[in-house]
Each structure stands twice: as C-alpha cells, then as structure tokens.
Amino acid sequence: MNAEIMAVGTELLLGDIVNTNAQYxxxxxxxxxxxxxxxxxxxxxxDRLKKALDEALKESDIVITTGGLGPTPDDLTKEVSAKVFHQELVIHEPSKRVIESYFRNNDRALKNGNLKQAMFPESALVLDNPNGTAPGCILLGPNNKFIVNLPGPPREMIPMFEDKVKPFLLQFMDHTIVSKTLRCIGLGEWDMATRVKDLIDDSVNPTVAPYAKDGESILRITARAKTEEEARTMMAPVEEEIRLRIGDYIYGTDEDTLEEIIGKELLAHNRSIAIAESITGGMIASRLLSFTGGMSKVLHEGFITYSDAAKVKYLGVSEETLKAFGAVSEETCREMAEGLHRETGREVCLVSTGIAGPTGGTEKKPVGLVYIGIYMDGETKVFKRYFTGDRDRIRLRTTIAALDYLRRLMKGLEIEE
Amino acid sequence: MNAEIMAVGTELLLGDIVNTNAQYxxxxxxxxxxxxxxxxxxxxxxDRLKKALDEALKESDIVITTGGLGPTPDDLTKEVSAKVFHQELVIHEPSKRVIESYFRNNDRALKNGNLKQAMFPESALVLDNPNGTAPGCILLGPNNKFIVNLPGPPREMIPMFEDKVKPFLLQFMDHTIVSKTLRCIGLGEWDMATRVKDLIDDSVNPTVAPYAKDGESILRITARAKTEEEARTMMAPVEEEIRLRIGDYIYGTDEDTLEEIIGKELLAHNRSIAIAESITGGMIASRLLSFTGGMSKVLHEGFITYSDAAKVKYLGVSEETLKAFGAVSEETCREMAEGLHRETGREVCLVSTGIAGPTGGTEKKPVGLVYIGIYMDGETKVFKRYFTGDRDRIRLRTTIAALDYLRRLMKGLEIEE
Incomplete structure (x- = not known):
C-alpha cells in the first residue's frame, strides 16, 4: 500500500509557515x-490541485491531504477531491448540527460559507473535529483508491489522524513496523556507509539506512512483522552485526544524547567533573548541563580561560610553556588539564584550546587546529584535531569531539588517533 | 517565471527531519x-526522482532541488538531473582539487565515492561550497529550463542560494528586491504586531512582515523597484516610522547578532567583561565568544559556578546569604556580580542564577525563576524574570535576556521592569 501526502495552501507554498504536518x-x-x-x-x-490529485492517484493507493477545509472560497480541497472521484456534495446533517451549535454557543452569526464545511459526498466517511469547525473525510474512489481530507492546523489534524484515520488504515494492515536508531560519533557518513555498506545495500526486512544530523551519523534499522516482538527479534541480529563492526562509535540509541550518556556515566560512578574551556568558551559545560538527570551532583564548577593570563591564574599553566609552545599546543593543553585537577580536585577534568578563526591562524597552526585534554585516573591524555568550517562550526565540532573522547575514556574504549 | 522546489531524501520522505529548506x-x-x-x-x-523531475519541468521553468549531493551511492540528485537533460558527467577539476585538499588536511584517505562529488556535466555552472564538501550546480536544459542542485544541510544550502543562485536568477528579472530585517528582543510577536499592526496590514510596496525566531521578534521590510537605490529610498520612511514606535527594542538589523552588538560596544569603549554563570552554565560566554571581531581583547575569563560552594569559593558569595535567601535570589545574584568584579577587576560583570528544571522548583521559587545581575560603573543591577518552557528553553531565554539587559545598560536605554 502506497500513499502520497499532499499539503494544500498558498501560505505553505510561499513559505509563510513550515509544513510540519508532512513530517508527522x-x-x-x-x-x-x-x-x-x-x-x-x-x-x-x-486546476493545479486537481492535476496534483490526479497524478498522485496514478501512483498511490491513498492520498492524504492537509488544509483547505475552511469556510472561505479559497478552501477547495474537499470540493476538488470529490470532483476527482466524480462525486457530488450534499449536506451532512450531523456536521451541520455541530456547526450550528458551535455558532450558537459562540454568539456568532452563521454564514453560508460555514455550512460549506458540512457538505460531503454521500458515500464519504465523515471525520468529526472536536478541536475545530472543519470536519475531515475519507472518500472512496474507483479501484479501491481513497483520498483522506484532513484539516491544516496540527492541533486539529493530529488527533483526527490518531483517533480516526489510523484505526481506519489499520484494518488493511496485517503487520506492524518497528524502528531503532543507532547514534554514532567520530565516523563520517561515508566511512560508516562503507563499513556497513553490504548491510545497507542488501537489507530488505529489516532495512538499514544511514543519515547525518548535527555532526552525528545515524543508522536506522526498521523491521516489518506481525507483532512488535517479532520485529524486535528480527532486528536484534542486524544490530549485533552492526555493533561488531562499528560498535565503539555508537554512543546511544533512539532519543539518547551524548550529554545524557556522559551524565549518567558520571553519576553511576559518582565521579565529579570540572571543565576549563578556551576555544569552546562555555559550550562544553553548557551542553553537559542541558542533561536533566541531576548534573548538579557531579558538575560544580568550570572556567572559561580565554586569555593566556586566565590560563596562568586559574589553571596554573606556566608562563614558560605558553611562551615556548603557545596557548594552542599539546603542552599548554596538558598543563590546563593537570592544573584544573590541582585547582578543583575533580576526578575528571576536561579542557579545550584551539584556533576558531576567522583570524589568528598561521601556516603551522591553521584555523581549526584544536587540542582536547582529559585528566582521569591520574593520567592526562591530549588529543589533536583539525576541524573545518566557520568559527561556530569549529567550536561545535570541538565540543562534540571532546564529549566523545570523554565517553570513550570513561567506557574504556579504544581511541584512534 | 515559475519554479518547483524539490527536496530529495528518504529521511525527509519518511519524516525523520522537517523540511525547512522548502520554506526558506x-x-x-x-x-x-x-x-x-x-x-x-x-x-x-x-526512477521516482526522474519522474518527478520530468513532471516538474513540464510545468515550471526552474526546478530547485535540495539534498542528495553526498558521496554515497544513495546520493543521486545530480546524476538523475543530468540524465533528465541527457547530459554526461565529467570530472570538474577545481572541485576535485578542493576535495583532495580537504582530505589531505584531515589526514584521511580519499576514496572513489568522494570524487563523485566533483563530477558535473560539462556545461554545468558549478557552485562551490565553502561550508561543506558537496558543491552544487546549475544545469541548463532545452527550452531555457534549468535545474538547480543544492546541498541538503541548511547551513550549506542557504549561503549557496544567497551568494550564487540569487544573483544568477536576478539576471532574468527586470526588477530588484531589497529587504531589510529589524531584529527585536523583549517584545513579544503579538506586542510587536499590535504596535505596528497598521504598518503591516496596509503595506503593499514596501511590505512589512513580522516573524519570530529563536527567542527574537523580527520585522522584515521589503521593496521591489528598478534599482537597489530606489528600493532603499522607498524603505527608509517605513523604517523610520517603525523605529519611532519600537526603536528601543530593535537591537540590530539584517545579519546582526546580539553578541556582535555587545562585542562591538565593549571593544569601542575598551571595556572588559567577565561572566559567572549558574543556570546558563556557559551558554552566555559561549554565545559572546561566537562573535568573530576580537573578543579576546575584552573577554579574558569566566566562571561556571553551578554549586553553592563554587559561588562561595570563586565569587566570594557569603554562606550566610546562601543560607538565608538561597542560591536563586536577588541577594545571591547581587553578591555574585559584585564578587566577580572583586575577583577579576573587569569593568562589566554579568552573572546568572535560576531554576532551569525539570526538578528543583517550589511554590515560591518555581521552575523558570531567574535572576540576572550586571555590575557596571560601580553599580550592580539585578533583574528578576520568569520564563516558561523546558530546561534548555529556559536557559536560552535567560541567555538572551541577560545579553539584552547588558545591551540596554551599555547604551543607556530604559529598562522596563
């Protein structure tokens, strides 16, 4: 069974509002x-709506429209949908009574246009709308094709779909669909696709599909089966195989976030963390603190040490090191992490230094050069990276990399350099 | 001239992400x-992409695609677009060099898939992509129709459209369109619409349109004229009228950001700033440091004082005050700002404390209660606000409010309480 989703409305076409209905x-x-x-x-x-509906019905069994069910002459979706199926509109008495009572209760005069909302083809399945004045409908056409007309406002459309259209569609289904998302960091979309290419290409049921979002790579496994349990059973060996190949890069599943994984790990082992940020200037701390599960138990303080003097004063970085190697160097980064531990006594100390640009780069130290330092269990590790993009992109990628290194160290995973 | 906007990508089709590109x-x-x-x-x-392109070109002069320009075999937009126009792909040497140098700089091995991104029809106008690895292109077909292939990520697509596609399209126009955006903070969308409602409703050319984005309210004035100069002359009196009514709320225009306005003001008066954040936990500093104009001259250090102990240790807040009034109080906020000034000696000291939730609220101090403190010119001002939304929304609104209070104080503008 195939469907086309069709949004009707000049305000959408001209970009006045974003079409979130389509995603839902x-x-x-x-x-x-x-x-x-x-x-x-x-x-x-x-004309264009009729053409679009005709075209859609050539390829799809169902067309679901949103919008254009209102009382104004502009609102044409139902009228055109009926025309496509060669059906006439007549007054639908129950809808008429609901609309009349709505106007009576709101002390407003009923106009002719409003009754337009109570007109449906005789064979239509009318979907009442407890959240607005425009009912929706399901029109049955030739060859078992049908058109579902839903209102445009999401707060009317979503409950109508959920309560009426979904049960209607489920009659035709003999299966359920289950998805699981694996979230990866540190592996480019292309690298990921290569390492699991055969699993993606050969996948039928379950399917495996890659995509990228906000600096992360994502793999989605989807199975179709009679029951959710059966679908999960089918997905398990696929996930296992993916984890064998790229498991270290997978930090979480479904709605997990990196800050949540790290926050939970810190809380579970009762490890406190301090942060000192130069290039990221608060971005790492801010992100960790967006975790809602009790970060105040483990994150007590942090520093933004943007200038050399602040690195000396708050972290005890030596002036000689700064002079000899510069603020963006492995040596300074190491002293920042060790100094942060001395100052705060925290079990985990995470620091960043780098050149975010647009100025300040040199041939030896270009814009995008970044050092991330982590003190943990008596040892300090420093990671060197080059990132591309504008200033904020470099700072964001530094933040994600810093959090991912920390995740790997805490979980004892290997870190490629 | 007619266009169709076509988003390509299974992740969009299946609703994994919202298609904001279409609106833009x-x-x-x-x-x-x-x-x-x-x-x-x-x-x-x-097959479906080819069919969609063929259909679109029947009705429209231009098809603008977004997405599907990546290195994986799934990425087909350019290949299918060329096929629709019966054109062959060849290596585009400048793009190849850019991709090679990207991989060299990142110490990664170049694979065949990556060079796929440097393949274009010989007659294509290639659009380089300073924000990613996939260049876009404009393909010229029969009957003066053309296809524009743009990358999917908005941060790559938008600058490419703005810098390359728009000037290309303007060649075919006998008029020009000029817009100016007025950026406001502290005035709800509804308040703004009310105060300038007549200007919005009666506007034809220039038009005035309001919208809201990331906690800001925006008014856009747009004029259509033969020349840019003529358009600007038409817009000037409209802007003047708007400024008469809501001028204090307008912090900037067009691409201005709050951090840029503040950064420039600090630099112009050679005032240094220090920040101590509790509820915002690095978000204010991070945002100020995203300004590219030399923040290192004025922002040297900052503190994340999330725990009571950190407020005592680094800012000298008295334990008695914390005990008597709590960490989220006017008194603590004032001591944070004054302590930050004592500790750092900076001319401007900005601090935040509040309850971001989801837990920790009480009847007297609900989630969303926030205090913002600013020390400047020997005086400390504390502002109390209530914000709604989830944890990150409250933190973001606190950050924006803090920066806007600072802007107003530095510019000597009135602050409503």
Whole structure:
C-alpha cells in the first residue's frame, strides 16, 4: 500500500509557515508500513490541485491531504477531491448540527460559507473535529483508491489522524513496523556507509539506512512483522552485526544524547567533573548541563580561560610553556588539564584550546587546529584535531569531539588517533 | 517565471527531519517575484526522482532541488538531473582539487565515492561550497529550463542560494528586491504586531512582515523597484516610522547578532567583561565568544559556578546569604556580580542564577525563576524574570535576556521592569 501526502495552501507554498504536518504523517505512515511515494505542496488553486490529485492517484493507493477545509472560497480541497472521484456534495446533517451549535454557543452569526464545511459526498466517511469547525473525510474512489481530507492546523489534524484515520488504515494492515536508531560519533557518513555498506545495500526486512544530523551519523534499522516482538527479534541480529563492526562509535540509541550518556556515566560512578574551556568558551559545560538527570551532583564548577593570563591564574599553566609552545599546543593543553585537577580536585577534568578563526591562524597552526585534554585516573591524555568550517562550526565540532573522547575514556574504549 | 522546489531524501520522505529548506526557498523565490508552482519531496530512488523531475519541468521553468549531493551511492540528485537533460558527467577539476585538499588536511584517505562529488556535466555552472564538501550546480536544459542542485544541510544550502543562485536568477528579472530585517528582543510577536499592526496590514510596496525566531521578534521590510537605490529610498520612511514606535527594542538589523552588538560596544569603549554563570552554565560566554571581531581583547575569563560552594569559593558569595535567601535570589545574584568584579577587576560583570528544571522548583521559587545581575560603573543591577518552557528553553531565554539587559545598560536605554 502506497500513499502520497499532499499539503494544500498558498501560505505553505510561499513559505509563510513550515509544513510540519508532512513530517508527522510521514512518520506515522511509515510506522504503519504504508510506503510513502511522495510529499507535495500545492497552492489554493483548483486546476493545479486537481492535476496534483490526479497524478498522485496514478501512483498511490491513498492520498492524504492537509488544509483547505475552511469556510472561505479559497478552501477547495474537499470540493476538488470529490470532483476527482466524480462525486457530488450534499449536506451532512450531523456536521451541520455541530456547526450550528458551535455558532450558537459562540454568539456568532452563521454564514453560508460555514455550512460549506458540512457538505460531503454521500458515500464519504465523515471525520468529526472536536478541536475545530472543519470536519475531515475519507472518500472512496474507483479501484479501491481513497483520498483522506484532513484539516491544516496540527492541533486539529493530529488527533483526527490518531483517533480516526489510523484505526481506519489499520484494518488493511496485517503487520506492524518497528524502528531503532543507532547514534554514532567520530565516523563520517561515508566511512560508516562503507563499513556497513553490504548491510545497507542488501537489507530488505529489516532495512538499514544511514543519515547525518548535527555532526552525528545515524543508522536506522526498521523491521516489518506481525507483532512488535517479532520485529524486535528480527532486528536484534542486524544490530549485533552492526555493533561488531562499528560498535565503539555508537554512543546511544533512539532519543539518547551524548550529554545524557556522559551524565549518567558520571553519576553511576559518582565521579565529579570540572571543565576549563578556551576555544569552546562555555559550550562544553553548557551542553553537559542541558542533561536533566541531576548534573548538579557531579558538575560544580568550570572556567572559561580565554586569555593566556586566565590560563596562568586559574589553571596554573606556566608562563614558560605558553611562551615556548603557545596557548594552542599539546603542552599548554596538558598543563590546563593537570592544573584544573590541582585547582578543583575533580576526578575528571576536561579542557579545550584551539584556533576558531576567522583570524589568528598561521601556516603551522591553521584555523581549526584544536587540542582536547582529559585528566582521569591520574593520567592526562591530549588529543589533536583539525576541524573545518566557520568559527561556530569549529567550536561545535570541538565540543562534540571532546564529549566523545570523554565517553570513550570513561567506557574504556579504544581511541584512534 | 515559475519554479518547483524539490527536496530529495528518504529521511525527509519518511519524516525523520522537517523540511525547512522548502520554506526558506519558497520565501526567497516569492521575494524575487518567481511563482512557485509546487513543492515536492521524493526519496532516494532513481526512477521516482526522474519522474518527478520530468513532471516538474513540464510545468515550471526552474526546478530547485535540495539534498542528495553526498558521496554515497544513495546520493543521486545530480546524476538523475543530468540524465533528465541527457547530459554526461565529467570530472570538474577545481572541485576535485578542493576535495583532495580537504582530505589531505584531515589526514584521511580519499576514496572513489568522494570524487563523485566533483563530477558535473560539462556545461554545468558549478557552485562551490565553502561550508561543506558537496558543491552544487546549475544545469541548463532545452527550452531555457534549468535545474538547480543544492546541498541538503541548511547551513550549506542557504549561503549557496544567497551568494550564487540569487544573483544568477536576478539576471532574468527586470526588477530588484531589497529587504531589510529589524531584529527585536523583549517584545513579544503579538506586542510587536499590535504596535505596528497598521504598518503591516496596509503595506503593499514596501511590505512589512513580522516573524519570530529563536527567542527574537523580527520585522522584515521589503521593496521591489528598478534599482537597489530606489528600493532603499522607498524603505527608509517605513523604517523610520517603525523605529519611532519600537526603536528601543530593535537591537540590530539584517545579519546582526546580539553578541556582535555587545562585542562591538565593549571593544569601542575598551571595556572588559567577565561572566559567572549558574543556570546558563556557559551558554552566555559561549554565545559572546561566537562573535568573530576580537573578543579576546575584552573577554579574558569566566566562571561556571553551578554549586553553592563554587559561588562561595570563586565569587566570594557569603554562606550566610546562601543560607538565608538561597542560591536563586536577588541577594545571591547581587553578591555574585559584585564578587566577580572583586575577583577579576573587569569593568562589566554579568552573572546568572535560576531554576532551569525539570526538578528543583517550589511554590515560591518555581521552575523558570531567574535572576540576572550586571555590575557596571560601580553599580550592580539585578533583574528578576520568569520564563516558561523546558530546561534548555529556559536557559536560552535567560541567555538572551541577560545579553539584552547588558545591551540596554551599555547604551543607556530604559529598562522596563
């Protein structure tokens, strides 16, 4: 079973609002195991809407529209959908009564346009709308194809889909769909695709698909089965195989975040952490503190040591080291981490120094050169990286890399240099 | 001139990410006076993509695609676009050199898939990508139709459209479109709309449109005219009228950021700043340091004083004050700001304390209660606010409010309480 998702509305077409309905419906249909052929956005224009519906019904069994069910002459979705199936609109008495009572209760005069919202083809399955005035409907056409007309506002559309359309669609399904997301850091999209390429290419059920987001690489395993349990059983060996190949890069699954993984690890072992940031200037601490699970138990203080003098004063970096090697060097980074431990006594001390640009780079030390230092268990490790991008991109990638090195060290994982 | 906007990517089709690119492009094309016929989203599937492109080119003069330019075999947009125009791909030497040097600088081995990103039809206009590895292109086809292939990530797509595609499209236009954005803080979208409602409603050319983004309110003035100069002359009196009504809330225009305005103000008056953050935990410092204009001259150090003990140790907050009033109180906030000045001697000292949640709130001090303290010119001011939203939203709104209070104080503007 295939579907097309069609948003109707000039305000969407011209970019006045973002089409979040398409994302919601796409996710829901995918979970139901309904293939999504295409998503389309068309304006409030009868000819174009009719053409789009005709085209969509050539390829898909279901077209789900959002928007264009209102009382104004611009609102054409239901009228055009009926026309596509050669059906006439008549008054739907229950909807008429609901609309009349709505206007009575709100002391507003009922106008002709409002009753337009109570007109449906006789064979339509009308979907009442407890959150607005426009009911939706399911129109049945030739060849077992159908069109579902839903209202545009998400707070009306989502409950209508959830409560009425989903149960209707489930009648036709004999299976369920389950997905699991594996979240990776430190492995480019291309590297990841290469290492698990055969698993991606050969995957049918379960399928394996890669994508990238905010500096992370993501792999999604999806299985279709009679029951959720069966789907999970089918997915387990695929996940196991992926973990054998790139397990060290996988920091979490589904809704996990890096700060959550680190926060939980610190809390579980009752290890406190201090942070001193030069290039990232607060970004690492800020990110760790966005974890909601009780960071105040383990993160008590941090420093932004942006100038050389601050590195000397708060972390005890020696002026000789700064003079001989510069603020962006392995030596300074090491002294920052060790000095932070001396100053705070924290079990884990994480520091950053680097050149975020746009100025300040040299041939030997270009913009994007970064050192990350971690003191832990009596030992200090310093990692050197080069990042590309603008100032904030370099700072963000430094933050992600710093958190990932820390995750690996705490979990005793190997770190490639 | 008509365009279709086409997003390519299974992750979009299945609803893993929201298609914000379509909104951006729709707005930009509308401003250029290019009609938008339709927006489409298709998956990474050669046949369907080809069919969608063929259909789109029947109705539209331009198809703008986003996504599918990466190195993996899944990335097909450029290949299929060329096929639609019966063009062959060849190596584009300048792009090849850029990709090779990227891999050299990152000590990574170049693989065949990566060079796929340097393949273009010979007649293509290649659009280099300073923000990523995938260049875009403009393909010219029969009947003066063309396809523009842009990368999927907004931070790569937007500058490429702005810097390369827009000037290309403007060649075909007999008018120019000029916009100016006024950026406001501290004034809700609704308040702003009310105070300038008539200017918005009655606007034709120039138009005035409000929108909200990342805690800011934005007003955009747009004029269409034969020349940029003419457009700017038309816009000037409109801007003047807006500034008369809500001038104090406008912190900047166009690409200005709050951190830039503050950074420039500090640098201009050679005032140094120190920051101590509890609730925001590095977010304020991190944001100030994203300004590229030389913050190292004025921002030398900062503290994350998350625990009570850190507030005592680094800022000299008295234990009695903490005991009597708590860490989230006007008294503690004032001592934080004054202590930070004593410790660092900086001319401007900015501090934050508050309850970000989700736990830790009480009836008297609910989640979202925040104090912001600013020491300047021998005086300490403390501002109390209540913010709603989740933990990170409260922290972000605190950061923006803190920076805006600082801006107002430095500029001698009135502050409503």
């Amino acid at each position: 419906l796409a996710k829901e249909l995918a979970l139901l195991g309904i293939g999504i052929y295409r998503q389309t956005t068309v304006g409030d224009n009868e | 492009l729709a707005k930009e094309l509308a401003l250029l006076g290019i009609g938008i016929y339709r927006q489409t989203t298709v998956g990474d599937n050669e």
